[in-house]
Amino acid sequence: MERTFAMIKPDGVRRGLTPEILARIARKGYRVVGLKQMVISRETAESHYGEHRERPFFGELVSFITGGPVVAIALEGENAIAGWRGMMGATNPANAAPGTIRADFATTTGENVTHGSDSSESAERELGLFFRPEELL
Numbered sequence: 453m454e455r456t457f458a459m460i461k462p463d464g465v466r467r468g469l470t471p472e473i474l475a476r477i478a479r480k481g482y483r484v485v486g487l488k489q490m491v492i493s494r495e496t497a498e499s500h501y502g503e504h505r506e507r508p509f510f511g512e513l514v515s516f517i518t519g520g521p522v523v524a525i526a527l528e529g530e531n532a533i534a535g536w537r538g539m540m541g542a543t544n545p546a547n548a549a550p551g552t553i554r555a556d557f558a559t560t561t562g563e564n565v566t567h568g569s570d571s572s573e574s575a576e577r578e579l580g581l582f583f584r585p586e587e588l589l
């Protein structure tokens with residue numbers, strides 16, 4: 453069993469996509485072991501996206517991700533890290549496979565509805581950044 457960190461970004465929450473995305477997660481058979489709607493602090497956002505600090509879009513990315521509530525989700529299941537990234541589709545929705553969340557709902561690379569950890573190291577780091585141990589099943 454593997455755990456990963458998933459997030460519905462502010463554009464997805466604002467557009468009312470939370471129930472649809474949770475339904476897709478349930479259909480896939482993943483167990484939701486942590487869930488909260490929250491506003492991310494600038495400090496958390498800068499830490500979460502630390503690898504992009506030098507990129508030209510970093511300021512825009514931090515403003516976007518802190519600009520409204522997100523839904524933070526801890527998922528558990530077999531191969532959950534790659535499986536959830538597969539459900540999201542490519543970062544740029546123009547390249548996302550049909551039937552993925554980004555192909556179905558996202559319009560731009562900047563506002564692409566969801567996030568998912570890309571490795572077991574980032575999953576562990578991001579779960580720790582967003583959830584205290586006692587908040588998880």
Ligand SMILES: Nc1ncnc2c1ncn2[C@@H]1O[C@H](COP(=O)(O)OP(=O)(O)OP(=O)(O)O)[C@@H](O)[C@H]1O
Nearest residue numbers: 504509513542543561562563564566567568569570
């Ligand atoms: N060229 C870009 N212009 C604007 N925003 C970008 C660009 N590239 C990436 N981003 C933003 O930064 C996030 C992180 O980029 P990364 O390359 O890690 O993609 P990802 O791993 O698919 O996305 P995420 O980390 O959100 O799951 C993207 O989801 C997107 O919101």
